Amino acid sequence: MPQNRRPLIAGNWKMNGLKADGQALAKALGEQMRAESDPVFDMLVCPPFTLIANVGEIIDGSGIALGAQDCHPADKGAHTADISAAMLRDLGCQFVIVGHSERRTDHGEMDQEVKAKAEAAQASDLTAIICIGETEHQRDDGKTFDVVKTQLTGSLPNSSDSSNTVIAYEPVWAIGTGRTPSTDEVQKVHALIRDSLSQALGDDQA
Structure with a gap:
């Protein structure tokens, strides 16, 4: 770091x-x-x-x-009950969460939509907090690394750097299950994320 x-x-x-x-x-x-x-x-x-x-x-x-x-990918328009990144910036926000596991699960958000929201956030001078993490089923199937890397690469805008992006890893399987990831497990996922960011953005941005 x-x-x-x-x-x-x-x-x-x-x-x-x-x-x-x-x-x-x-x-x-x-x-x-x-x-x-x-x-x-x-x-x-x-x-x-x-x-x-x-x-x-x-x-x-x-x-x-x-x-x-959360924010909507569009800057304005006929999107009832949604909030744009520009509106959030106007309220004084500096950050916005996108792709939280509850949005991905409850609202069916996919990586492409998360990426669009992150792009909108960055365009409005907000730092996008991009959330990634595997479910219990994915973890038990040994797909943690594949899921995390796929979500990261699919959700990360090309305009991302350390000044406008934060990556938040949340193992979804540890929420309310009584199961806790070990330090070693978390460190391995963090290493994967950092390596993926290095490849996408350069070592100085990871």
């Missing part, structure tokens, strides 16, 4: 929190972050769409970055 690469701690709030809840949590996180004299990490919160503006006001100046949980 390059020496200037800082750890990113990202909180995905998912579909949780009404206005009062979001305000209280954002305030607590902001106060805690402001108390850090010299943090060695970056922090990001991704609240639901309904809380983005309010949370953004509360954490402003705290050092916590603001993000969203």
Whole structure:
């Protein structure tokens, strides 16, 4: 890992929190972050769409970055209930999650759509957090490396680099199953991801 690469701690709030809840949590996180004299990490919160503006006001100046949980590939148009990357940027977002396992599963999103969303994010000066990871069935069938590499190469825009892209590996089979990946398993997948990024973008970007 390059020496200037800082750890990113990202909180995905998912579909949780009404206005009062979001305000209280954002305030607590902001106060805690402001108390850090010299943090060695970056922090990001991704609240639901309904809380983005309010949370953004509360954490402003705290050092916590603001993000969203998804965006539409199009910049605007007849896409009822969808949110564009440009709209998120207008609200003050710096990051957006794309390709989360719950979007891939619940909404049938494929790599091509995830890539289009990441491209839209980058075009709006947002950092795209591209999520990848294998299911329990895929893991038990020994397909972890194949699935992860396929998702990564299929979801990664050509315009990606370390300034506009974050890769988030989440072993889907470890969510709510009581099964936990070993350090060795995670390190092997991380090595695969880094090698794939090196091939696609160059060693200095991996």
